[in-house]
Amino acid sequence: MKKLIWISSYPKSGNTWVRYFLSNYFYNKKKLDLDFDILKNIDKFPPQKYLKELVKETDLIKNAYNICKYWPLTQEKMTKSKQEVIFIKNHNALVSVEGTNLTDARYSLAFIHIVRDPRDIAVSYSNFDKRISIDKAIDRMTSENLYCHVSKKNPLDIEVLGSWKFNYLSWKNGISEVPRLLIRYEDLVTNTYNKKLKIIKFLSNILTSPVDEEHIKFSIAQSDFKRLKELEKSKKFNESTSKFFNSGQIGQWKTKLSLEQIRKVENFCKDEMRELGYL
Numbered sequence: 001m002k003k004l005i006w007i008s009s010y011p012k013s014g015n016t017w018v019r020y021f022l023s024n025y026f027y028n029k030k031k032l033d034l035d036f037d038i039l040k041n042i043d044k045f046p047p048q049k050y051l052k053e054l055v056k057e058t059d060l061i062k063n064a065y066n067i068c069k070y071w072p073l074t075q076e077k078m079t080k081s082k083q084e085v086i087f088i089k090n091h092n093a094l095v096s097v098e099g100t101n102l103t104d105a106r107y108s109l110a111f112i113h114i115v116r117d118p119r120d121i122a123v124s125y126s127n128f129d130k131r132i133s134i135d136k137a138i139d140r141m142t143s144e145n146l147y148c149h150v151s152k153k154n155p156l157d158i159e160v161l162g163s164w165k166f167n168y169l170s171w172k173n174g175i176s177e178v179p180r181l182l183i184r185y186e187d188l189v190t191n192t193y194n195k196k197l198k199i200i201k202f203l204s205n206i207l208t209s210p211v212d213e214e215h216i217k218f219s220i221a222q223s224d225f226k227r228l229k230e231l232e233k234s235k236k237f238n239e240s241t242s243k244f245f246n247s248g249q250i251g252q253w254k255t256k257l258s259l260e261q262i263r264k265v266e267n268f269c270k271d272e273m274r275e276l277g278y279l
Helices: 015-027 036-041 048-054 057-062 064-079 118-128 134-141 164-173 185-190 192-207 213-222 225-234 259-275
Strands: 004-009 086-090 108-115 147-150 158-161 180-184
Touching (some): 118 164, 118 259, 164 180, 185 192
């Protein structure tokens, strides 16, 4: 039954960037110059096509946390498909809600976990969603409580998130028998080829498939951040209601956050930030 490879991260951590790279590597063997439609090969969890068969929308409107009841059923349906392996994008924490786990070792083949400096996430989150100030983004990222994020476009698109720290620790420590790879967003920016080669080597070992270095280079070029920004000017990215690919820069927080905001993030996440080399 194990089929699912999770590409997981806190929001605004480079998940879609990695997803675009992997979509081109695994699903663009003819090396065509494709647009955002290629991302349909790596769906967001839980996939809407399965949810619509299972979920009563009124159930989720009543309580968004009811989405958790459908996590196992959705994965059971996914693993019964004809695909040998299924990549899925995910922002949920690796969490258990009222006894229901996000996933478990029956369904999951591997985890790719992307992390980003939480100070930069606060800036990026606020840039992406103008309804959320930097202070509100930081409040969410440093909250001790879980919260549900419900898409304003689709009431079935629900993510169960905790703090940045909780998200990181949940994917670092949860379900120990599932192999995982931790990748820092900052390393993807500064050492792109080697880090994406590392991702493909990790997957090739799990999937017992050869590493195609020329296709890695092609897939990196296709997923170049500048290319995606230009593509978004002519082709709307339908997963977003606003501009999705903004700057992607490292260290924006140094000029965008106040000293008080920096201290709030660092005090809450200091052990994990030190562990990851952010402090």
